[in-house]
Amino acid sequence: MARSSPLLLAAFTLFFLLVAPSLAADPDMLQDICVADLSSGVKVNGFACKANVTEDDFFFKGLATPGATNNTMGSLVTGANVEKIPGLNTLGVSMARIDYAPGGLNPPHTHPRATEMVFVLEGTLDVGFITTANKLVAKTITKGETFVFPRGLVHFQKNNGNVPAAVISAFNSQLPGTQSxxxxxxxxxxxxxxxxxxxxxxxxxxxxxxxxxxxxxxxx
Incomplete structure (x- = not known):
């Protein structure tokens, strides 16, 4: 069997290093801003840029208010993604607030386009994710602590306390997608x-x- 050329091996390694980052998050932006035109019928991997930009395209106050958790799961996710903040288009980041009633659950789900990091605002949560080897990685986290859920893996958060809880989530995608x-x-x-x-x-x-x-x- 012929031995691989060192030059060919180096070229392959360089190609892999260049391509790998593009697979980890949204594509890099090519201009200062590209505020999403949410009404555009143009189909691209993201949103077309709109012409008239204002400061409100980069502003959202929805995470300041706790969400109503009087539902079946006892939790509510308030997203701050490109659909709420058009200025996030091409920036590769977004956030969310998740509120939990006592006993509330954010049920097992995945984000196919993003890794998620949660920061606990209030309360205590049992959190975890499952690897593709079917291993559960779980921990109890409380106010001021952080936990990370790797991209695409099934994960959950459960409030087992008798008081409400809340977290702020950060994503490395302008629109992470959620599949419960x-x-x-x-x-x-x-x-x-x-x-x-x-x-x-x-x-x-x-x-x-x-x-x-x-x-x-x-x-x-």
Whole structure:
């Protein structure tokens, strides 16, 4: 078997080092600002830039107010991404606030486009993520502490205390995307076939229908 040329090996290594960062987060920006035109019909990997820019394109006050947690999971995520702050377009960052009632859960989910870092504002949370080797990495964190969830891995936060809790989350994407595992599988449109869900979760059709009815969006 022929031995690889040192020059070829060096070229491959350099190519890998150049390409790898582009796979880790949003693409780098090519100008000072590119405020998202959320009404544009132009389809790009991100949003088209709008012409008339104001200071409000870079401002959002939604994280200052605790979210209402009187829902099934007892938690609420308030996003501060490019859809709320058009000025984030091409900048590769965003934030969110998550509020938890006592006993509240931010259920198992993934962010396909971002790593997440949470900073605890109030309360104490049990947090964790699961690796692709099916290993749970979990810890209890409290006010002033930080925890990181690697990009794409299933993770959760649970408030086991008897007082409300809240965190600020940071993401290395302007629009991280969120796929809640249960909601994604049981309320998709069109629906995942029941025979897929019954076999995957080793449950019966009645249990599938019961889960679907509990997770279905509430009609106003």
């Amino acid at each position: 595992i249960a909601v994604t599988l049981f309320t998709s449109n069109p629906p995942v076939p029941d025979n897929v869900l019954t076999k995957a979760f080793q449950i019966g059709t009645k249990e599938v229908e019961k889960i679907k009815s509990r997770l279905a969006p509430k009609k106003s």
